[in-house]
Amino acid sequence: MSPRALAVAVALFWSARAAAQSRTLGQIQDASEFADFETLVKAQVTSAVGDELPFASDGETLRVSAYVTVGKNAVWIWDLPVVGLSNGNIPRGALSGCAGAPCLAPVRDAAIRALAEQEAYIQQKGLEISPRFLVILDGGAPHATVLAVLRSLALASKGSPAGMDVLVKTQRGLRSLPIHVPPPGPIPIRAAANPLLLEVELAPRGWEARASPFYIKYPVKLDDVDALEGLLGDLHSRDPGKKVVFVSAPDQTPARLVVRAIELVRTHYPVVVLKPKGPIATRTVYR
Amino acid sequence: MPAIRDFDREAWASADSFIQCIERSGAECRPTVAPYRAWAAVRLLGYLRDGSPVSVLDRLPSSVKSVTDDEPARRALISEIASAEPTVHVANCQAQGIRRLDDQGIGPLVEGALRRARSLGLLASHFGRELDALPTIAAPMAASRVVEVFCGRTQRRFYLVLGLVEGGFQVVSLQDLPPDLKPRPRPTVILALPPPPDVVSPYIPVPEEQL
Numbered sequence: 001m002s003p004r005a006l007a008v009a010v011a012l013f014w015s016a017r018a019a020a021q022s023r024t025l026g027q028i029q030d031a032s033e034f035a036d037f038e039t040l041v042k043a044q045v046t047s048a049v050g051d052e053l054p055f056a057s058d059g060e061t062l063r064v065s066a067y068v069t070v071g072k073n074a075v076w077i078w079d080l081p082v083v084g085l086s087n088g089n090i091p092r093g094a095l096s097g098c099a100g101a102p103c104l105a106p107v108r109d110a111a112i113r114a115l116a117e118q119e120a121y122i123q124q125k126g127l128e129i130s131p132r133f134l135v136i137l138d139g140g141a142p143h144a145t146v147l148a149v150l151r152s153l154a155l156a157s158k159g160s161p162a163g164m165d166v167l168v169k170t171q172r173g174l175r176s177l178p179i180h181v182p183p184p185g186p187i188p189i190r191a192a193a194n195p196l197l198l199e200v201e202l203a204p205r206g207w208e209a210r211a212s213p214f215y216i217k218y219p220v221k222l223d224d225v226d227a228l229e230g231l232l233g234d235l236h237s238r239d240p241g242k243k244v245v246f247v248s249a250p251d252q253t254p255a256r257l258v259v260r261a262i263e264l265v266r267t268h269y270p271v272v273v274l275k276p277k278g279p280i281a282t283r284t285v286y287r
Numbered sequence: 288m289p290a291i292r293d294f295d296r297e298a299w300a301s302a303d304s305f306i307q308c309i310e311r312s313g314a315e316c317r318p319t320v321a322p323y324r325a326w327a328a329v330r331l332l333g334y335l336r337d338g339s340p341v342s343v344l345d346r347l348p349s350s351v352k353s354v355t356d357d358e359p360a361r362r363a364l365i366s367e368i369a370s371a372e373p374t375v376h377v378a379n380c381q382a383q384g385i386r387r388l389d390d391q392g393i394g395p396l397v398e399g400a401l402r403r404a405r406s407l408g409l410l411a412s413h414f415g416r417e418l419d420a421l422p423t424i425a426a427p428m429a430a431s432r433v434v435e436v437f438c439g440r441t442q443r444r445f446y447l448v449l450g451l452v453e454g455g456f457q458v459v460s461l462q463d464l465p466p467d468l469k470p471r472p473r474p475t476v477i478l479a480l481p482p483p484p485d486v487v488s489p490y491i492p493v494p495e496e497q498l
Contacts, residue, residue: 040340043408064341078340079406116474117339125345130480160482160489183490187498195498243497244487271493 037064038174041134041167044069045174048076049138054259056168059175065134065165066114068107070141070149070255077110088141090148101184103152111156132163134176139256143249146258147276150181168259177262180273182246186281196242197280198235200228200265202249202257211235228264236268245269248277294456295385298432298449301456305447306380306436313376314368321457322450323360327353328425329393329468332400335418337471340407347409351417354424360459367461371445378438388431388448389468396468397422427451431459433466 041062045053048071067078072088074081083094083106095102111133118131133153137146154161165176189195198211206223209231210216215238222228236242245265249258262272308316331350334343353359389396404410404418430451437444448460460466482489487498 037341037344039408039412040344043406043411046408047406066339066341079403112477113473113475114339115478116476118341119478120474121339121342121345124342131478154490156477158477158479160480160492162478162480180491183488187488187491189487189498190495193495193498195495197498241496243493244491271491271497273491 038062041067041136041174044076044079045136045167047079048074049136052139052256053167053169054137054139054256056170056175056177056259056263058170058172058263059168059177060165062134062167062174062176063129063132063165065132066111066118066162067134067136067167068111068114068149068153069136069138070146071138072140075104075107075149077107077114080110082106082110085145088138088145090145095148098152098155099184101151101155102148103155104148105152107149107152108155111153115156115162130163132165134165134167135179136167137255137259139254139259141255142251143253143255143258143274144251144276146255147181147274150179150274151184154181166259166262168263177259177266178270178272179262180271182273182275182280186283188285189282191284191286195282196235196239196244197246197282198242198244198269199246199248199275199280200261201247201277202253202261207261215239225264229267232265232268243269244271244273246273246275246280248275250277294430294432294451298434298456299382299385301449302382302385302432302434302436302447302458305458306375306382309368309372309375310377310380313372314365317361317364317368318457320452320454321357321361321364321459322427322452323357323364323459324354325425325427325450326448326459327360328421329388329396329428329431332393332396332421332425333468333471335400335403335409336396337473343403343407343409347414351414354417354421364458364460371443371461374441374443375438375445378440378443380436380438380443382434383437384435386433388428388433388466391468393425393429393468397425399470428459432456435465 044067048069069076072085074085075083083104084091094104096105098105098108115131122129122131150164153164165178168175168177194214196211196215201208207228208219208221210219215235220231222231247258247261247265266272305316331354334346410418428450432449434447434449436447446462446465447458448466449456450459483492485494486492487495
């Protein structure tokens, strides 16, 4: 190769390399990889719940959502505290009736605004998704408080509740577990239907499982994870079409135990409905 | 003893000559040298303080670019003038009032925005250095003025935002609504999310056979 050809080749190499580098930097900045949704969530976790975020072995990838935090001292919508808590408990008189269900009105009102903001963001970006809530829990938050917050979030939209996910830490980073709450009134079920109505309730030692008599005649006490998984596996193999499980717990049960139960049941029953202790309210409909 | 400057008078005079110019020549009148980056910084500070975290995050890359480069805010002014042109061209427009952008200056805005950026974890992110520099970049808007303009022939009203640079006041933005630095009200509309068809309940969005 002549010296001139060599010089041209070197010049071309360096200019191609420079172009490639600037393209890469541009792409990184446009994608704002250095400050993404997880940055916001981590900042909120750090300031509101610290190391108390519940642990799970796995979960789903985070979706950009309006985030809500149930900490020891407050409930936050985004990064703004909206209701004070006393060691995770709702102060006396703070619960009010919203559409016939007990809820925290300031949480519902702030959640309405957060959903509207999230919807505006989705519209502006032209995304084909619905706004959701990501719920960040202090592992010690009592089940009753968590339920009151979830019910308040569910009442922040008309028609149906926005989707909700609970944030968990896993060995692979932050993940989420989708959850639901029961409707304010009884669940309408057709007379001809054969629902499983599986419920797993946290007991002082282990769990208690209940379901429609067709599936489980009497409540079953389960002392360890293997027994629970065995029962869920049996039920699932009898009717793999069933997807719903209700998870209940006494009012003061810490959120970390409830999250643990969600994790155990969702393998076979991915639609997890959190509810207070007590029977599942249903009503028969004819249609 | 140095003479005390009358900022209102100076800003009014600048706005007057700008109005006369856009009535004749439209977007040609945008100033070449103006505190565009300072105005972009003020707007970014407003987003930071009032926006939802997700939208703040979304705007951050382009907004940060605007505070390091005059061009985006200059282009925005050109587009604002261009859209106003049909109603201001030879429309007998006159300045009618003048006030500061905010009575309290930009201090409270800066304070609120940086507090928010810290609570959102953004000061510790890749954007931290740029966000830290915002108060300095926004400083030329501390003496900013808003001039209200009314065009008699078309009955059009608009507002000019002027920032102070070495050569005097320069227009950085033309707005339809009176601009200020007060916190923006948050939306209160209840969102309607129609339930999927044939589900047990809007709360349990699965068909009955899956219950």
